[in-house]
Amino acid sequence: MSQVHYVIIIPGLSNDTTKVKIATSFWRKYNLQPLIYPFNWHKKNTDFTESLSKLLNLISKLSQNQNKVSLVGCSAGGSTVLNAFYKNNNVYKIVNVCGRLRKGMQKGFRSYGTRTKSSKLFAESVELCEKRIDNLSEIDKKRIMTIRPLLGDELVPGNTATIIGAQNITLPTGEHLLTIGAALTIFGKRIIDFLKD
Numbered sequence: 001m002s003q004v005h006y007v008i009i010i011p012g013l014s015n016d017t018t019k020v021k022i023a024t025s026f027w028r029k030y031n032l033q034p035l036i037y038p039f040n041w042h043k044k045n046t047d048f049t050e051s052l053s054k055l056l057n058l059i060s061k062l063s064q065n066q067n068k069v070s071l072v073g074c075s076a077g078g079s080t081v082l083n084a085f086y087k088n089n090n091v092y093k094i095v096n097v098c099g100r101l102r103k104g105m106q107k108g109f110r111s112y113g114t115r116t117k118s119s120k121l122f123a124e125s126v127e128l129c130e131k132r133i134d135n136l137s138e139i140d141k142k143r144i145m146t147i148r149p150l151l152g153d154e155l156v157p158g159n160t161a162t163i164i165g166a167q168n169i170t171l172p173t174g175e176h177l178l179t180i181g182a183a184l185t186i187f188g189k190r191i192i193d194f195l196k197d
Contacts, residue, residue: 012075048124063090079129104160141165149179
């Protein structure tokens with residue numbers, strides 16, 4: 001049986017699985033198998049660790065038979081894929097697309113408190129992710145790509161979305177959702193090449 005390279009893609013707070021599925025369907029031409037994983041950000045009476053453990057179980061299941069598993073997190077999904085990468089050695093590579101990985105020092109509309117107010121799971125994910133970034137090895141960082149817009153993101157400050165030592169790239173775009181869409185489609189080959197390298 002030939003090796004399969006699964007790519008688990010976690011959408012942001014909107015959990016818009018349909019658009020992400022359509023956007024990444026062409027990745028199959030490059031022998032990648034996208035799986036869209038809704039994280040249920042607004043689920044009540046659960047904590048992030050519990051939700052993460054379900055994702056980790058899926059990763060372990062998919063990585064059997066020497067299959068590869070990579071993760072792509074869009075927006076709120078970015079911190080989640082880093083947390084999963086940190087906890088599971090079976091993750092091959094991860095990509096953070098316009099996702100907040102740290103609380104940051106911003107006030108007002110783009111602050112951590114404002115942006116995570118609608119989802120306790122997202123707040124917990126960012127908080128945990130920020131602690132784990134400092135514990136990543138230089139080898140780990142080479143397996144991480146971050147993507148952000150050159151012209152600015154109205155929701156996620158650039159300095160909260162990158163990791164020193166990772167492959168941090170900017171796209172010639174502006175705006176949060178537009179950049180996520182462009183990263184998965186028009187500039188999708190950047191992600192594909194990184195995952196397959």
